[in-house]
Amino acid sequence: MVKRFLIAAIIVGLFLGGVGYFNLVFKPKMIGEFMAKMVPPPATVTAEAAKTESWIDRVHAIGTLVAIEGVDVAPQVGGIVTDYFFESGYDVAKGEKLVTLDTSVEEADLADNKATLQQTNLDF
Known part of the structure; x- marks a missing residue:
């Protein structure tokens, strides 16, 4: 064993x-x-005779352009724009009027508040 x-x-x-x-x-x-x-x-090598060709110095491409100087314009109050005084891409100066807003609701509120003030002055 x-x-x-x-x-x-x-x-x-x-x-x-x-x-x-x-x-x-x-x-x-x-x-x-x-x-x-x-x-x-062995490495494969190909050769071709040199020739002169015209060179196109433009490239057609798709992209996005961003302005160096720009501004986003927003109103201090909301409302409906009734008129605007500029064209897209045009230069505007500081303080120049750009749009007109519909102020009929605000004018009605102002008239109502003036009437309330006059009524309050008469009551007291």
């Missing part, structure tokens, strides 16, 4: 030793020799 176990251990040891030798010594040596003998393929 011991003899059988000893023979099996020797066979397994030889097998594992062979696998280890193959992976650690033989295989790297073969790969190194193959890589040393390998010659890379």
Whole structure:
């Protein structure tokens, strides 16, 4: 029984030793020799005769332009625009009138408040 176990251990040891030798010594040596003998393929080169051509110095492209100087205009109060005094892209000066808002609602509120004030002054 011991003899059988000893023979099996020797066979397994030889097998594992062979696998280890193959992976650690033989295989790297073969790969190194193959890589040393390998010659890379020559580079493909094409040539064409030089010729003169006209050059177009324009490129058609799609993009977005942003103004260097610009301003976003917003009113202090909301309302309906009844008239405007500029064209898109034109220059305007500071303080220049740009739009007219519909002020009929505000004028009616003002008249109502004036009447309320007069009535209050008469009552007291």
